[in-house]
Each structure stands twice: as structure tokens, then as C-alpha cells.
Amino acid sequence: MKIAIDGPAGSGKTTVGRRLARKLGFQFINTGAMYRAVAWGLRQGLELEEMELELEGERVLLNGRDITAELYNEELDRLSSEVARDPRVRAFLIARQRELAEGRDVVMEGRDIGRVVLPEAEVKIFLEASLEERARRRFRERGGSLTEIEREIAERDRRDRGFGRLDPAPDALVISTDGLTVEEVVERALAWIQRARKER
Numbered sequence: 001m002k003i004a005i006d007g008p009a010g011s012g013k014t015t016v017g018r019r020l021a022r023k024l025g026f027q028f029i030n031t032g033a034m035y036r037a038v039a040w041g042l043r044q045g046l047e048l049e050e051m052e053l054e055l056e057g058e059r060v061l062l063n064g065r066d067i068t069a070e071l072y073n074e075e076l077d078r079l080s081s082e083v084a085r086d087p088r089v090r091a092f093l094i095a096r097q098r099e100l101a102e103g104r105d106v107v108m109e110g111r112d113i114g115r116v117v118l119p120e121a122e123v124k125i126f127l128e129a130s131l132e133e134r135a136r137r138r139f140r141e142r143g144g145s146l147t148e149i150e151r152e153i154a155e156r157d158r159r160d161r162g163f164g165r166l167d168p169a170p171d172a173l174v175i176s177t178d179g180l181t182v183e184e185v186v187e188r189a190l191a192w193i194q195r196a197r198k199e200r
């Protein structure tokens with residue numbers, strides 16, 4: 001079974017996706033981390049063709065080196081959303097993501113999973129939240145200036161439009177997470193997954 005979780009920056013995809021995967025015993029694949037890793041590699045001067053991307057649980061290995069700790073900062077937030085606009089980068093990563101999901105039970109999280117990467121996924125969930133709420137969540141994770149974070153997320157939303165991103169797949173369950181706890185979101189998602197399992 002394949003579960004696609006999409007949504008904009010700060011909508012809670014990673015937190016929710018990780019919990020669902022753990023509860024279901026599925027593999028969790030965070031595709032944002034893959035865009036971040038490619039951005040990191042390009043910044044180092046590597047060509048796309050020279051990059052071998054592996055996931056070990058939630059660790060990201062680029063050519064054998066674990067770079068996970070270097071992927072979550074403001075610079076990589078920006079660089080990853082910029083490189084994600086390059087059709088070559090998208091084609092490269094979409095192919096790799098399909099390979100990783102092949103023949104496995106997965107929860108795959110990203111922007112374009114339900115519409116582009118795994119349109120055949122049995123379960124599609126799209127998480128939304130207001131800009132203010134998403135900025136507050138990032139602020140709690142990373143600190144800094146709330147106004148600045150809000151401005152950066154708005155800018156990332158603008159860049160992340162297109163390529164089947166930021167719009168839910170027609171068959172996705174859309175959950176607005178403002179005012180919901182993580183547990184409440186996970187419960188709704190699980191109910192939706194149970195329904196899909198029964199229909200199979």
C-alpha cells in the first residue's frame with residue numbers, strides 16, 4: 001500500500017507522515033530531504049549525474065556521506081526550493097522516488113506525491129494550515145524572528161507553486177490542521193487509511 005502526504009512548507013507533513021509510518025510499520029520517505037540533498041550537492045559543485053542518493057531510515061546519504069544534519073537551515077530551505085524548479089532535478093528525483101517506493105509499503109511525503117510521483121497511491125492526504133500557523137510551528141522548531149520566518153514561508157510558497165505542487169490531488173483527503181493537535185490529525189488520517197484498506 002502506498003500513502004502520499006502532500007502539503008506546503010510547515011503544514012506538518014513530516015511529523016504526521018513519520019507517526020503514520022511508525023504506527024503502520026511502513027517505510028517513511030521524506031522527499032523534501034532529497035531535494036535538500038541535491039541542493040547541497042550542487043552547492044558543493046557536484047553534477048546531478050555524479051550524485052548517488054540513499055536513504056537509511058531518515059538519514060540521507062549523498063555518495064555514501066551522511067549529510068542529514070546539514071540539510072535543515074535557512075540556506076537549504078531556500079536553495080532546495082530554488083533547485084526544485086529545475087525540470088532536470090525533478091525528473092532525476094521523481095525517478096529515484098518511484099524506485100524507492102517500488103514493491104514496498106510506504107508513506108511518502110512531499111509536494112507532488114499524490115499528483116505526480118505516485119498517482120496510483122491508494123491513500124492521498126493533503127495537509128493545509130494558515131501561513132501564520134505554519135510560521136509559528138517553524139518558529140517553535142528553530143527559533144529566530146517570527147515575522148522573518150513568515151516572510152520566508154510566503155516566498156517559498158510562491159516558488160513552490162507549479163509542477164503539481166501546492167494543490168491537492170482530486171482524490172486526496174484535505175485536512176486543515178489549524179487548531180488541531182498532531183494526534184487529532186493522525187487520527188483523521190488513520191480513519192481515512194482504514195477506509196481505503198477495507199475498500200481494497
Ligand code: DC
Pocket residue numbers: 009031032033035036077080081084109110111112113156160165
Ligand atoms: O518539504 P521540505 O520543506 O523539506 O522541501 C524542501 C523543498 O523541496 C521545498 O521548498 C520544495 C521542494 N520539494 C518539491 O519540490 N517536491 C517535493 N516532493 C518535496 C520537496
